[in-house]
Amino acid sequence: xxxxxxxxxxxxxxxxxxxxxxxxxxDFQATTMFWYRQxxxxxxxxxxxxxxxxxxxYEQGVEKDKFLINHASLTxxxxxxxxxxxEDSSFYICSAKGSGGSNxxxxxxxxxxxxxxL
Amino acid sequence: QKEVEQNSGPLSVPEGAIxxxxxxxxxxxxxxxxxxxxxxxxxxxLIMSIYSNGDKEDGRFTAQLNKASQYVSLLIRDSQPSDSAxxxxxVNFSGGYNKLIFGAGTRLAVHP
Numbered sequence: 001x002x003x004x005x006x007x008x009x010x011x012x013x014x015x016x017x018x019x020x021x022x023x024x025x026x027d028f029q030a031t032t033m034f035w036y037r038q039x040x041x042x043x044x045x046x047x048x049x050x051x052x053x054x055x056x057x058y059e060q061g062v063e064k065d066k067f068l069i070n071h072a073s074l075t076x077x078x079x080x081x082x083x084x085x086x087e088d089s090s091f092y093i094c095s096a097k098g099s100g101g102s103n104x105x106x107x108x109x110x111x112x113x114x115x116x117x118l
Numbered sequence: 119q120k121e122v123e124q125n126s127g128p129l130s131v132p133e134g135a136i137x138x139x140x141x142x143x144x145x146x147x148x149x150x151x152x153x154x155x156x157x158x159x160x161x162x163x164l165i166m167s168i169y170s171n172g173d174k175e176d177g178r179f180t181a182q183l184n185k186a187s188q189y190v191s192l193l194i195r196d197s198q199p200s201d202s203a204x205x206x207x208x209v210n211f212s213g214g215y216n217k218l219i220f221g222a223g224t225r226l227a228v229h230p
Contacts, residue, residue: 006161034217043206043222044162093161095218106152107218112161 002028004096006110013084014118021079021113023094029074030096034107035067038091050077084117091115122209124221131228137194139224141207144188150210151183151190152218155203162206166192197228 003026013019023033032051036044048064050056050071058064066088068080077096081088091114095107121144131137139153150169154162168174168181168190180193190209194201207221 036220044220046217046219049217091159106150106164106167109161109163114159 002026002096002108004030004094004108004110006094006113008113009111010114010116012116012118015085016083018080018082019084019115021081021092021094021115023077023079023096023110025075025096025108028096030077031074032097033071033077034095034097035069035077035079036093036095038093038112044093047079081115084115086117089115089117122207122219122221124205124207124224126222127225128227129224131197131226133197133199133228133230135197135228137197137201137226137228139192139194139205139207139226140189141191141209141221142189143207143209143219145209145211146185146188147212148185148209149212151181152208152210153179153181153190153192154206154208154220156206156223157203165205194226197226199228199230202226202228 005024007022034049035047038044046059047062048056048058048069050069052071052074056069071077091112093112094110123142153166155165156162166179166181168183171183174181178195182191204223204225206223208218
């Protein structure tokens with residue numbers, strides 16, 4: 001299957017700082033990428049959908065000014081958690097949908113990034 | 119509201135038995151359905167996808183879809199301890215950018 005790489009896998013930061021997480025599609029072009037967050041023993045919650053070259057679409061309740069998403073190329077999307085607070089500590093996972101083939105909705109997931117805000 | 123419902127478990131089965139995982143969804147127009155496996159601390163990995171009513175088999179895994187009843191299930195035959203994980207049901211709801219909505223997951227424990 002397609003490979004999606006996410007970096008960093010773990011990050012610890014102080015409260016009030018900003019953290020950037022990168023998501024790259026390594027062997028295909030991803031026109032659409034999705035960002036999820038997951039709290040312990042909970043399911044994945046979709047945060048936003050980003051399309052290459054356009055603004056991200058945020059799910060209800062997700063602060064777009066806090067979670068900045070940039071999808072500047074067909075292989076890279078970034079999520080920046082601005083002014084992070086301890087409640088932002090979570091497992092953030094990106095996923096990508098390929099640009100070709102049937103529109104079946106299959107997603108390829110990155111390895112995830114565990115953010116801990118002190 | 120778009121919803122995907124799963125029993126959180128844990129579902130405990132002995133090694134070699136069949137594990138049956140179930141999922142219901144709210145959007146009758148949904149066309150694509152997926153089962154993902156997630157080990158603790160890892161991201162989900164795709165196990166099965168199914169788009170048509172009926173059964174789809176892949177090795178020890180069989181996905182079953184019934185759109186009229188709005189449920190999808192996953193059977194794991196000859197369960198192994200390595201199958202112990204959380205299984206997430208995901209539904210591609212109609213409309214929008216093919217975004218997947220996930221259920222809460224069912225935790226499966228296969229004991230020797």
